[in-house]
Amino acid sequence: MNVRTRLDFTKFTPAPRIADNILDLVGQTPMVRLHRYLDVADVNLLAKVEALNPGGSAKDRPARHMIERALENGRLSPGDTVVESSSGNMGIGLAQACAVHGLKFICVVDPNAQAQNVAIIRALGGQIDLVETALNGDFLAARLERVSQLLREAPDRFWPNQYANLDNPASHQAGTIAEIDQALPGKIDYLFVACSSTGTARGCRDYLHKAGRHTKVIAVDAQGSTLFDGTAGPRKISGMGAGRLPDLAKGQRFDDVIRVPDIACVAGCRRAVAREGFLVGGSGGGVLEAVRAMQDTLRGKTVVAIIHDSGSRYLGTVFDSDWVERELGVSEPQVLALAGLDAPAA
Numbered sequence: 001m002n003v004r005t006r007l008d009f010t011k012f013t014p015a016p017r018i019a020d021n022i023l024d025l026v027g028q029t030p031m032v033r034l035h036r037y038l039d040v041a042d043v044n045l046l047a048k049v050e051a052l053n054p055g056g057s058a059k060d061r062p063a064r065h066m067i068e069r070a071l072e073n074g075r076l077s078p079g080d081t082v083v084e085s086s087s088g089n090m091g092i093g094l095a096q097a098c099a100v101h102g103l104k105f106i107c108v109v110d111p112n113a114q115a116q117n118v119a120i121i122r123a124l125g126g127q128i129d130l131v132e133t134a135l136n137g138d139f140l141a142a143r144l145e146r147v148s149q150l151l152r153e154a155p156d157r158f159w160p161n162q163y164a165n166l167d168n169p170a171s172h173q174a175g176t177i178a179e180i181d182q183a184l185p186g187k188i189d190y191l192f193v194a195c196s197s198t199g200t201a202r203g204c205r206d207y208l209h210k211a212g213r214h215t216k217v218i219a220v221d222a223q224g225s226t227l228f229d230g231t232a233g234p235r236k237i238s239g240m241g242a243g244r245l246p247d248l249a250k251g252q253r254f255d256d257v258i259r260v261p262d263i264a265c266v267a268g269c270r271r272a273v274a275r276e277g278f279l280v281g282g283s284g285g286g287v288l289e290a291v292r293a294m295q296d297t298l299r300g301k302t303v304v305a306i307i308h309d310s311g312s313r314y315l316g317t318v319f320d321s322d323w324v325e326r327e328l329g330v331s332e333p334q335v336l337a338l339a340g341l342d343a344p345a346a
């Protein structure tokens with residue numbers, strides 16, 4: 001690794017671009033080479049750093065695209081209200097897009113929503129609509145029922161519905177994977193993508209097929225997710241997997257599916273920090289551990305892992321050893337052992 005210790009003013013660096021508004025900074029995220037994450041040296045592993053989108057995640061892309069397409073085709077007009085059920089990255093991306101386009105935003109959440117995300121959505125001008133009781137024990141059903149009710153109440157309301165909206169995968173087809181392919185045209189052997197709506201994985205796969213690339217797309221799913229014929233079970237890492245099969249995911253096939261347990265996501269996050277100084281979010285930890293599980297078959301290959309967001313969104317969960325012990329029943333020394341890291345000296 002080259003370490004430059006002094007600033008070199010003689011070297012030409014292009015001037016940073018000036019964007020017209022914050023949404024113009026969505027996309028064009030960089031990739032970083034991960035030299036030390038794996039145990040083998042001959043895998044060319046690159047991570048696409050989606051946390052560098054202005055709202056902090058890959059979801060800025062579909063959020064922007066779904067809103068702008070609806071504005072273009074007249075389903076939305078300035079001053080209208082967008083309604084969505086999300087307490088995570090999509091809620092943040094939509095709040096940001098609505099603020100830029102002069103739209104109101106109602107975000108339907110339940111008591112399990114992470115307080116930090118709710119605070120960001122509010123700070124971006126979103127109105128939080130809290131569903132307090134589950135419908136037959138199911139909070140997702142209760143949130144969707146509340147969305148329908150809000151849509152019925154007024155005609156100027158629009159539901160992007162990221163789990164069924166084809167503009168979701170289209171944003172990744174035109175952006176995420178197009179940028180990766182532009183950097184490494186036809187040179188990627190494997191692409192690892194975490195899945196929930198499957199918008200990212202679908203968009204990437206469709207681009208690669210159309211471009212005639214040989215890249216194998218590996219869908220990374222959570223254990224306990226219903227995607228890809230999985231069986232529902234408890235899951236604690238947000239952004240990974242789905243409790244009920246989204247319309248977008250129906251019938252979708254990828255070159256391989258790897259299911260990771262929650263604790264592997266935690267271990268991957270710890271390892272990415274310790275080995276690379278890279279604070280990745282829970283799904284990013286899972287994706288990197290899926291790559292590590294396959295490292296022996298990846299030798300000599302170029303591999304890209306999409307890292308959807310930053311660990312800064314998970315300080316009270318994945319990066320909190322009390323939370324990990326309480327929710328997943330795994331102690332800190334066990335996490336470090338799973339991550340292949342030495343415990344710090346006492």
Ligand SMILES: Cc1ncc(COP(=O)(O)O)c(C=O)c1O
Binds near residue numbers: 284
């Ligand atoms: C952190 C994180 N990782 C991965 C995903 C999965 O992305 P997709 O919905 O495109 O499958 C999401 C989606 O919410 C997410 O928030």
